[in-house]
Amino acid sequence: MGAYILRRLLLIVPTLVGIMAINFVIIQFAPGGPVERVIAQLQGTDVSATARISGGGGDFAGSGADTAGDASSVGSRYRGAQGLDPEFIKELERQFGFDKPPLERFAGMLWDYARFDFGESYFRDVSVIDLIIEKMPVSISLGLWMTFISYAISIPLGIRKAVSDGSRFDVWTSAVIVVGYAIPGFLFAVLLIVLFAGGSFLDWFPLRGLTSENWEQLSWPARIVDYFWHLALPLTAMVLSAFATVTLLTKNSFLDEIRKQYVQTARAKGLNERQVLYGHVFRNAMLIVIAGFPGAFISSFFAGSLLIETIFSLDGLGLLGFEAVINRDYAVVFATLYIFSLMGLLVNLVSDLTYTWIDPRIDFESREV
Numbered sequence: 001m002g003a004y005i006l007r008r009l010l011l012i013v014p015t016l017v018g019i020m021a022i023n024f025v026i027i028q029f030a031p032g033g034p035v036e037r038v039i040a041q042l043q044g045t046d047v048s049a050t051a052r053i054s055g056g057g058g059d060f061a062g063s064g065a066d067t068a069g070d071a072s073s074v075g076s077r078y079r080g081a082q083g084l085d086p087e088f089i090k091e092l093e094r095q096f097g098f099d100k101p102p103l104e105r106f107a108g109m110l111w112d113y114a115r116f117d118f119g120e121s122y123f124r125d126v127s128v129i130d131l132i133i134e135k136m137p138v139s140i141s142l143g144l145w146m147t148f149i150s151y152a153i154s155i156p157l158g159i160r161k162a163v164s165d166g167s168r169f170d171v172w173t174s175a176v177i178v179v180g181y182a183i184p185g186f187l188f189a190v191l192l193i194v195l196f197a198g199g200s201f202l203d204w205f206p207l208r209g210l211t212s213e214n215w216e217q218l219s220w221p222a223r224i225v226d227y228f229w230h231l232a233l234p235l236t237a238m239v240l241s242a243f244a245t246v247t248l249l250t251k252n253s254f255l256d257e258i259r260k261q262y263v264q265t266a267r268a269k270g271l272n273e274r275q276v277l278y279g280h281v282f283r284n285a286m287l288i289v290i291a292g293f294p295g296a297f298i299s300s301f302f303a304g305s306l307l308i309e310t311i312f313s314l315d316g317l318g319l320l321g322f323e324a325v326i327n328r329d330y331a332v333v334f335a336t337l338y339i340f341s342l343m344g345l346l347v348n349l350v351s352d353l354t355y356t357w358i359d360p361r362i363d364f365e366s367r368e369v
Helices: 002-029 034-043 056-068 086-096 102-114 128-163 168-182 185-196 220-258 261-268 273-291 293-301 303-311 317-326 330-358
Strands: none
Touching (some): 002 102, 034 086, 102 330, 128 168, 128 220, 128 330, 168 220, 220 303, 261 273, 273 330
């Protein structure tokens, strides 16, 4: 097992480099960029995702305004740069690192990221790692609780549905699951706001943040209640689709195992249904469920929580990544991409190790990576 773990850890390096290289190439051909973003600010045509732009962009805005009036019209590869001083454009490129060849910029980025040096945000006067740390609690709260709750409900429910396959309980719960799966999480979130957050009916739950404004004055029991009070609606909306998927996956996995010959043999030996189900079937059936855990866990940190964070005004990593893409803040884009890719690869390795814990018959040493 030690050799397998070492091989997987070594494989992370070229995988990360490949992921970063592909996205770096795509960015080179994507329209727009931080330089054009600053130019758009000067021209008054910027349509950023947020208005929280400061630091470098603001400094350049003042400099560009001073030089634009005296500059003659010059050709530029940047849209909207006509009439701006060429030296000002070069200064913009130097500030964002675009005065270097792409290969040199990519190599420098990899070297910095290997040392977990992510630099500073292009348009916020703060380091990227500080931004990520600031947003992390929100995403961790949503991701961990969503994964825990969905699995805690879905696995027992899926087992019950498999055992009572075709019964009235199986039919009506399947109908509920199908409806839940068909409703997008963000649409259900809007419905929850309308019903329970002061939309049109009840005003029971808050709409912003993870804590109340008087958090510091609350006792620890009151803080715990306040924390879950703020999480109630976002988690309900996020759990809906994940709950449906994991439940059906668990049921089908258990049904497949229950019909196998070794189950009939165990019953013939006199074992009761509970011993058969949890002593033999559970270990085999849960493998496929565990295989989906890494994807569910990582997606809940970024793509899965993006719309939920936006709707409930939760300032987490999903919203940060979205704003970075829209605002062409490539420092934040590549840093979040690197961190999430690394997390995904490590969690996949943990998933493989969990396989061997559940079923010791699985031997990763005997296979190629």
